[in-house]
Amino acid sequence: MEFFRSHVLVCSGANCSLKGSRGVRTAFVEEINAQGLDKEIKVIETGCFGLCEEGPVVVVYPEAVHYCRVDPQDAKEIVREHLAKGRVVKRLLFKGDMELPGVQTWQQMDFYSRQKRVVLRNCGLIDPDNIDEYIARNGYEALGKALSAGPDKVIEVVKKSGLRGRGGAGFPTGLKWDFTSQAPGEQKYLVCNADEGEPGTFKDRLILEGDPHSVIEGMAIAAFAIGASQGYIYFRGEYRLSIDRLRNAIEQAREYGLLGKGILGSGFDFDIDIRVGAGAYVCGEETALLNSMEGKRGEPRYKPPYPASVGLWGKPTCVNNVETLANIAPIILEGAEWYVNIGPKGCPGTKVFTLTGNINNAGLIEVPMGITLREIIYDIGGGIPNGRSFKMAQTGGTSGGCLPEALLDVPMDIDSLEAAGSALGSGALMIMDDTHCIIDVVRCLLQFFCHESCGQCTPCREGTRRLYELIDKIARMEAVEEDVSLIKRLARTMEDASLCGLGQTAPFPILTTMRFFPEEYKAHIEEGICPAGVCNARSHIA
Amino acid sequence: MKSLDELRQLREKAQETIRLREQAGGIRIIVGMGTCGIAAGAREVMLAIVDELQKKNLDDVIVTQTGCAGLCEKEPLVEVLRPGEPKITYGYMTADKARAMITSHVVNGQIIGEYVVAKEDDVAE
Ligand SMILES: Cc1cc2nc3c(=O)[nH]c(=O)nc-3n(C[C@H](O)[C@H](O)[C@H](O)COP(=O)(O)O)c2cc1C
Numbered sequence: 191m192e193f194f195r196s197h198v199l200v201c202s203g204a205n206c207s208l209k210g211s212r213g214v215r216t217a218f219v220e221e222i223n224a225q226g227l228d229k230e231i232k233v234i235e236t237g238c239f240g241l242c243e244e245g246p247v248v249v250v251y252p253e254a255v256h257y258c259r260v261d262p263q264d265a266k267e268i269v270r271e272h273l274a275k276g277r278v279v280k281r282l283l284f285k286g287d288m289e290l291p292g293v294q295t296w297q298q299m300d301f302y303s304r305q306k307r308v309v310l311r312n313c314g315l316i317d318p319d320n321i322d323e324y325i326a327r328n329g330y331e332a333l334g335k336a337l338s339a340g341p342d343k344v345i346e347v348v349k350k351s352g353l354r355g356r357g358g359a360g361f362p363t364g365l366k367w368d369f370t371s372q373a374p375g376e377q378k379y380l381v382c383n384a385d386e387g388e389p390g391t392f393k394d395r396l397i398l399e400g401d402p403h404s405v406i407e408g409m410a411i412a413a414f415a416i417g418a419s420q421g422y423i424y425f426r427g428e429y430r431l432s433i434d435r436l437r438n439a440i441e442q443a444r445e446y447g448l449l450g451k452g453i454l455g456s457g458f459d460f461d462i463d464i465r466v467g468a469g470a471y472v473c474g475e476e477t478a479l480l481n482s483m484e485g486k487r488g489e490p491r492y493k494p495p496y497p498a499s500v501g502l503w504g505k506p507t508c509v510n511n512v513e514t515l516a517n518i519a520p521i522i523l524e525g526a527e528w529y530v531n532i533g534p535k536g537c538p539g540t541k542v543f544t545l546t547g548n549i550n551n552a553g554l555i556e557v558p559m560g561i562t563l564r565e566i567i568y569d570i571g572g573g574i575p576n577g578r579s580f581k582m583a584q585t586g587g588t589s590g591g592c593l594p595e596a597l598l599d600v601p602m603d604i605d606s607l608e609a610a611g612s613a614l615g616s617g618a619l620m621i622m623d624d625t626h627c628i629i630d631v632v633r634c635l636l637q638f639f640c641h642e643s644c645g646q647c648t649p650c651r652e653g654t655r656r657l658y659e660l661i662d663k664i665a666r667m668e669a670v671e672e673d674v675s676l677i678k679r680l681a682r683t684m685e686d687a688s689l690c691g692l693g694q695t696a697p698f699p700i701l702t703t704m705r706f707f708p709e710e711y712k713a714h715i716e717e718g719i720c721p722a723g724v725c726n727a728r729s730h731i732a
Numbered sequence: 733m734k735s736l737d738e739l740r741q742l743r744e745k746a747q748e749t750i751r752l753r754e755q756a757g758g759i760r761i762i763v764g765m766g767t768c769g770i771a772a773g774a775r776e777v778m779l780a781i782v783d784e785l786q787k788k789n790l791d792d793v794i795v796t797q798t799g800c801a802g803l804c805e806k807e808p809l810v811e812v813l814r815p816g817e818p819k820i821t822y823g824y825m826t827a828d829k830a831r832a833m834i835t836s837h838v839v840n841g842q843i844i845g846e847y848v849v850a851k852e853d854d855v856a857e
Binding site for chain 2: 192193194195196197199226229230251252253254273274275276277315316322323325326327328329330331334337338446447448452454455
């Protein structure tokens with residue numbers, strides 16, 4: 191073993207990479223070599239820490255000091271000051287922390303200390319390209335435990351844990367596994383849905399980049415439970431880094447015999463292949479995804495039959511989201527009881543959110559289900575920047591709802607958000623300040639749906655276009671009272687008659703905003719005024 | 733890998749490489765790395781410590797550096813903190829003394845009296 195007195199972890203997640211973390215890493219290595227410290231200090235590329243807004247992020251151990259917005263020059267300074275002389279470079283600490291008398295560890299910072307990291311347990315802590323580091327953190331122990339417990343016991347534990355799918359629909363995972371396991375047929379498949387097309391969502395990407403083995407282990411356990419010998423990960427095409435990391439991780443797992451024939455000396459065979467999508471939102475819908483994998487047009491299928499009985503190439507198939515699968519190993523290791531006790535009844539566990547928009551600490555967070563929207567925005571997110579005030583939060587992505595200030599204390603879990611008229615969805619959380627016009631925002635969202643509707647069924651293909659035209663009419667101050675009831679009728683038809691979730695939920699943003707911001711609609715329709723001063727008579731081209 | 737036992741053996745080895753990031757909270761060695769320390773040879777002392785820990789496979793020892801402690805005369809200074817024991821500061825360290833200190837103090841808990849320049853209690857008074 192090589193002993194290093196210090197580890198420098200440089201974030202290589204998508205956001206920090208865009209901000210130049212590769213160059214920062216190179217600068218560290220160069221300066222460490224120049225100072226002759228290379229025998230004592232190791233530089234490691236790691237996954238996302240979550241504080242993307244303040245990237246590139248670097249953490250130096252053993253002190254666990256968290257540096258923000260590090261550029262290559264800063265990296266050299268950290269080497270000369272901190273690593274050579276033990277003097278923390280205070281000017282590179284997180285905003286408020288520079289004034290603190292001592293230096294806190296990253297775990298002590300407000301942004302992290304309020305989180306609960308189950309899915310992100312290894313993100314920012316290990317080298318995702320090194321299976322040994324995953325194993326060091328108890329990796330693949332859960333797989334071993336599952337293999338000796340047997341499939342029925344595994345399904346029972348996951349059922350008892352109350353885990354619900356994190357891909358948006360919130361279906362109980364144990365139940366889905368049970369259906370697939372019960373379905374008649376020799377050949378079954380497990381598919382990991384990594385399409386992640388929801389605007390403002392990038393959690394699956396950062397999980398895959400930061401801790402690929404957590405998903406592979408979850409897949410192996412799921413496959414064992416349902417009786418599948420082959421698994422697939424269906425990636426969003428743009429996720430190059432995730433794909434590379436997964437390829438490498440699959441290779442390493444095969445080398446160790448954690449994928450392949452007779453895993454860990456058991457009779458269980460399982461392997462994983464990668465499939466890459468071509469960039470359609472609808473291909474995240476599980477049956478469109480299966481069609482796309484089969485080389486057909488990415489259009490949703492009629493349901494029932496559900497994939498659990500008739501899925502990929504007509505065989506029983508379980509489709510699970512990345513985050514759902516990353517929850518599995520901890521549940522198997524810690525037990526259902528432990529999981530149920532995190533978060534509220536009926537919707538236990540944690541949720542990974544992507545925090546974007548007008549918020550100080552934009553990034554990736556993981557919190558217990560049921561934490562309030564207010565806590566996320568003000569305690570973890572650091573509030574609204576530029577002295578502006580909060581106007582609305584869109585939860586659940588484009589097809590979620592827009593919540594006003596009066597609902598800031600809503601608990602963030604599947605059931606509470608649904609009761610409040612919104613959705614948890616995949617965990618996109620976009621915060622908007624008072625410079626935004628509701629009508630303008632909704633128009634953007636509807637433009638997205640027009641573009642992404644696959645065109646297969648009429649209610650969605652026509653409905654999204656007509657809804658867009660109606661909201662555009664409001665934005666142009668040309669709408670009349672009757673248009674409001676037309677919108678409502680059209681919305682109901684789409685919800686009832688569309689083939690898949692895309693058309694069924696496309697009216698959501700318009701309906702929730704009509705409910706929560708009626709005065710803003712009224713101003714546009716009756717008074718011809720845009721209170722935020724955004725809309726004018728110009729037409730928006732869809 | 734053919735069994736869970738093999739996985740666990742591998743894990744034990746792998747844990748050594750990341751222990752530093754998990755703040756095991758074991759013994760800490762702090763080397764004075766101010767200009768004065770470096771001028772007096774703290775770099776050689778540091779290298780010797782890292783090398784010796786590696787040879788002895790002492791992966792739960794945390795090594796950090798600090799700036800000038802105001803005792804420039806006695807540099808290179810090395811502090812050793814064993815949990816539950818007073819802090820010991822060694823002065824006029826060299827690479828050889830550092831290696832001896834690790835064998836005696838870090839491994840066996842025997843302070844090398846002749847190198848000691850301060851004990852925590854003294855400092856407090
Ligand atoms: C239009 C549309 C897009 C979807 N996109 C995704 C996606 O990108 N990722 C995902 O996991 N689920 C997506 N879903 C949900 C999937 O159909 C499915 O419910 C999910 O993958 C099941 O996994 P889970 O039970 O683990 O959540 C989408 C659904 C619809 C209707």
